[in-house]
Amino acid sequence: MKKVFAIIILFAFTAFAPPPSFKLCLMKYSGGGDWYANLETSLPNLAKYCNQNLGMNISTEQGVIEVGSPELFNYPFVHMTGHGNVVFSMDEAENLRNYLLGGGFLHIDDNYGMDKFIRPQMKKVFPEHEFVELPFDHPIYHQTFDFNNGLPKIHEHDNKAPSGYGIVHDGRLVCFYSVESDLGDGWEDKEVHNDSDKARSSALKMGANIIEYVMNN
Secondary structure (H helix, E strand, O other), rough: OOHHHHHHHHHHHHOOOOOOOEEEEEEOOOOOOOOOOOHHHOOHHHHHHHHHHOOOOOOOOOOOEEOOOOOHHHOEEEEEEOOOOEOHHHHHHHHHHHHHOOEEEEEEEEEEOOOOHHHHHHHHHOOOOEEEEEEOHHHHEEOOOEOOOOOOOOOOOOOOEEEEEEEEOOOOEEEEEEEEEEEEHOOHHHHHHOOHHHHHHHHHHHHHHHHHHHHHH
């Protein structure tokens, strides 16, 4: 599986590779939660930003993939968001585990209200691991853009400080979980949430850092 991701990444950074090189992908899950919360413009805008500011070659057409699909392994980066319930079957949890162990990466972005649901479901995926809060000097905060205080605050929600958590397996960060930040909303078109230019810029820069980190690790 790692060879598959290596080939995808190689094409992503080869000047003569036919565009586009790969897609960012949104995860579709069961349980009634709104996996589609940022469906229209979030990932396409992030792809455009990475292409314009990091010299990447990402398709501006996003993928959508179900947790249990074998096609999951075609994507080096999968994004998951929503406000409510999440349910993974044991087969889905096993598929997601194999994807992550095979070199894939999952970014979970709590769109407010997801936290109490996603934690027990990720425990099905990695029963041997807990989410750990990443320190501010973690490389994911210091790629092209520096975030010396960790995640930016895009939406207020409970007025708590944003936090970034990770699942680390054999020394590798396989899942990054952003809480009380709402990066995905900040990636959307401005008129969707009327976020300030500063907030949207911070969200896109942090998103670009995540993609850059994934491609380099």
